[in-house]
């Protein structure tokens with residue numbers, strides 16, 4: 001399933017169950033609409049099944065059907081007919097139905113000779129001899145207790161039902177009774193509603209059916225609640241015509257509008273939309289180094305924001321060993337020496353580590369623990385988490401220690417305001433399993449009660465304060481007066497926490513465009529692509545952020561640049577097929593090192 005682009009579900013709860021299983025068993029990240037799998041997005045759609053209403057409406061008028069209706073009515077003259085058709089499977093709730101019907105006859109003796117339950121049972125997916133004998137016993141017991149020589153309250157047909165007879169039974173029924181304890185795309189309820197177009201008789205529907213979520217005019221029941229179902233049977237048999245008509249019209253309108261054609265179209269639309277989004281996403285272009293070099297050269301005020309692990313420095317097995325190369329240090333030093341540049345390393349590492357390896361670079365800005373601490377160039381470290389309650393750390397540490405003891409090779413990295421459990425050096429299959437257990441425990445038992453966010457990192461689980469993220473620190477830097485008049489913005493990162501930086505950069509560019517378009521509406525509007533009025537911001541943003549465009553676009557871009565020039569380059573390091581908010585991609589940290597070296601010598 002996880003190799004699909006889209007998965008369609010009958011109900012929201014089925015989609016939720018899959019999400020939960022993927023998060024808890026496989027450790028995947030998910031939202032109610034998306035499961036993240038191997039850098040791919042599996043889209044979850046709720047598309048309840050529909051039936052071919054028109055052909056059923058036509059079929060029910062056939063003379064054969066009419067004939068069968070008349071013969072059944074003759075057979076059960078003077079009786080109310082309750083109808084049910086189910087497969088002989090444990091989940092179809094036949095026993096629950098019989099129990100409820102028995103209770104109804106028990107509670108309401110005045111109805112004993114006046115109602116018949118016609119129960120059609122078709123063979124199930126497997127042989128169910130035990131269930132079959134229980135059902136037979138129950139029917140015999142009801143019929144002997146409440147029936148007579150002339151009349152049996154339960155009429156049981158065990159066979160495949162010919163279509164015309166099935167339609168005739170649904171047309172003449174006074175009540176449809178569906179008591180399944182679990183099902184998916186069962187269409188019996190929909191067929192019953194269409195067949196009742198004229199009589200408008202009610203439907204009792206188990207809350208566990210796949211259609212219960214959409215058929216709001218039905219009487220919903222829990223099939224395990226025998227007494228309630230018994231009472232509802234009686235209420236339906238005495239329901240007034242006005243209520244019947246109201247309930248039926250709600251159900252019928254839904255079934256008509258959500259027919260099989262609508263169902264098929266919903267699937268096709270979902271697949272088209274999702275595939276289009278995914279193919280767009282798959283084309284994160286490789287960073288055009290000529291364009292960025294030219295842009296760098298022509299700019300006068302630059303902001304350069306770099307993540308550390310996986311961006312400036314390759315991933316290593318032991319965090320302490322991930323240290324910058326001399327080439328990286330030299331390039332950063334040169335970049336910082338240029339008065340046009342403000343250069344920052346924004347990392348999840350703690351301040352002590354960043355100080356040790358990057359602290360001596362003059363003019364370099366540092367941000368530690370995902371923005372919890374900052375060191376402006378030539379200043380001391382400043383804490384942004386002073387006011388936060390960090391008492392949760394002890395509780396999280398205890399949980400991480402528990403998993404560390406049981407996962408050989410894993411360890412805990414404790415920082416001031418965050419805490420990380422690393423398992424890169426443990427047996428991977430087992431560690432992944434442990435990580436999922438730990439994650440699941442944190443999500444269900446801890447996260448909702450504590451002011452924290454849980455992050456699935458690269459072979460690690462990290463817990464940090466909710467209020468802290470890299471986007472916040474980027475936002476502060478962009479808003480700071482020292483960055484007014486910025487004309488070159490470069491942001492590079494490799495993991496989930498860096499996405500917050502990309503999003504903030506994108507929003508910043510969009511806000512500038514909005515400002516410009518508000519100030520110069522004519523000039524900008526004349527230049528906007530005509531077909532994309534709803535998408536104006538996005539188009540403009542791409543034009544600004546992605547200078548590698550067609551001639552026509554470049555003309556438009558240069559027009560914007562005259563208003564206010566800003567070239568923004570957001571770059572994701574690693575797999576270019578990965579979902580990201582960055583516009584550009586480079587495959588490895590070495591490309592970043594080469595790039596910053598080239599830029600530092602470029603001016």
Ligand SMILES: O=P(O)(O)OC[C@H]1O[C@H](O[C@H]2O[C@H](CO)[C@@H](O)[C@H](O)[C@H]2O)[C@H](O)[C@@H](O)[C@@H]1O
Nearest residue numbers: 308309315316317319322347348424458459460
């Ligand atoms: O924001 P970053 O600079 O990317 O830091 C994120 C985390 O990086 C470190 O862990 C990761 O890198 C280690 C060294 O390559 C690797 O062994 C580990 O598996 C990775 O998860 C760091 O230890 C964490 O504190 C940072 O939050």
